[in-house]
Amino acid sequence: MEPSHSTKQTSDTAILIDEPSRSTRGKSAAPVAIAAKTKGGSYQKGGWGRGIAIFDLILRVAALVAALAATTTMGTTDQTLPFFTQFFQFQASYDDLPAFSYFVIANAIASGYLVLSLPFSIVCIVRPHATGARLLLLIFDTMLVAFTTAAAAAAAAIVYLAHNGNQNTNWLAICQQFNDFCQKVSGAVVASFIAAVIFIVLVVLSAIALRRR
Amino acid sequence: MEPSHSTKQTSDTAILIDEPSRSTRGKSAAPVAIAAKTKGGSYQKGGWGRGIAIFDLILRVAALVAALAATTTMGTTDQTLPFFTQFFQFQASYDDLPAFSYFVIANAIASGYLVLSLPFSIVCIVRPHATGARLLLLIFDTMLVAFTTAAAAAAAAIVYLAHNGNQNTNWLAICQQFNDFCQKVSGAVVASFIAAVIFIVLVVLSAIALRRR
Structure with missing residues (x-):
């Protein structure tokens, strides 16, 4: 029984020695990271922020796709009915309704802003x-948020x-x-809400x- | 001329002594405020954050007034025209149009949220x-922001x-x-945008x- 007891004691001691050394390392790392930016501390902090920043860039590209899809769908959709009277043809396009015109303008501005914001996202x-x-x-x-929501809600x-x-x-x-016109417009509204x-x-x-x- | 020169020198010296003592006090205050929260340092930092927090509370009360005004104006407005046929009376109220019903619900929820958020604002x-x-x-x-803007834009x-x-x-x-109905509804929309x-x-x-x- 003697040897097994001795090994148990050794492992206990090893844990006891290991624990405080780890905790003191953790405590000393925090102020050092602030003061002098050691490798371990700043890498971990920077990695966290960098992960968010990369996710930010991906989401920005996704929002750009959605806003562009909303703009082009609404802007290019028009439908002409296959029958007409002597005086006019029945036609529907986005500029028949002011809310749809605002929708196209707001989503175009959102797309432009998203393109301009990409460099700032890369800086982050x-x-x-x-x-x-x-x-x-x-x-x-x-x-x-307010701008695109207003456009989508009005439409x-x-x-x-x-x-x-x-x-x-x-x-x-x-x-x-x-x-046909109504279905495409509904799709554009969904894209804008996304x-x-x-x-x-x-x-x-x-x-x-x-x-x- | 002798006494005036001496006083000038004294005041110069006083400034020279005063300047470095102030700058060293400022430098020493920053780390101490982080480590031990001395009176001067933490008061200044807390004061900045407290100013924002008080402004936050005031704005929250203002938003509550605006949202409540929008809800009640839209919810209570109805107009009955002074003429009627044998079968029905001409009447307009908010529940004739789904967008106005959503407007009342959204602004009521916003008012409720604002009341619930006041304690958190006071914590700040x-x-x-x-x-x-x-x-x-x-x-x-x-x-x-998205919720109230959507309600206001749809209405x-x-x-x-x-x-x-x-x-x-x-x-x-x-x-x-x-x-009369249209004017009151327009007022409610403006309050919601505010x-x-x-x-x-x-x-x-x-x-x-x-x-x-």
Whole structure:
């Protein structure tokens, strides 16, 4: 029994020695990382921020795709009915309704902003501690949440009316005639809502990065 | 001339002595504030965060007033025309149009959220370094930016249609008959947009506080 007892004691001692050495290393690492940026400390902190920044860039590209899809779908959709009277042809396009025109403009502006914001997002990848660029992105992202949501909601209200009409106001549904047009417009509205949700996620990501730096 | 020269020299010396003592005090205060929270350092830092937190609370109350005004104006407005046929009376109220119903629900939810968020805002005044509460408020505020903007934009699209009508879709303007109803609804939409703008300012304020802590 003697040898086994001795090995147990050794392993206990080894753990006892290991524990405090690890804890003191952890304690000393924190101030050193702030003061002199040692390899271990700054790499771990930078990696966290860099992960968020790369995810930010990917989401920005996804939002750009969604906003561009919304703009082009709404902007290029028009439908001409196969019958016409002596005086005019029945045609529907986005500029018949002001809400759809605003939708195209707002999503085009959102696409332009997203392209311009890509370099700032890359700056945040290269320098995860650059809080100025991140705060700037957060402020503009918040404004574009409102902008794209407003466009999508206004268009959605009109599309709903076009689909269902309204008896109380005597507004008739036009989607029975312009079915193809209505379906494409609905798709554009969904794409714009996706872009708005991605903007919300971008704002939350930036806030987490600002807190964790 | 002798006494005046001596006094000038004295004052110069006094400044020279004063300057370095002030700068060293400033330099020593920064690390001490982090390590042990001396009175001067933590008071200044806490004061900055506390100022933002108090402004946050005031804005929250203002947004609550705007959201409540939007809800009650839209919810209580109805207009009955002074003439009627044998079968029905001409009446307009918010539940005639789905966009207005959503508007009332969304602004009621926003009012409820604002009341619930007041204690968290007060926590941020008492403890300016509590970043958890601030991050939580920022995330929910961002969602409510989208929520209230969507409600306001959808209602605005319908009100615009009610005011002007649309020739291309044969939707006639109803505000010539229901003038009083349309004006009150327009007021509610403006109040909701004000609430949305205040939410954007709240998000930006929280982000600045997270960065400056």
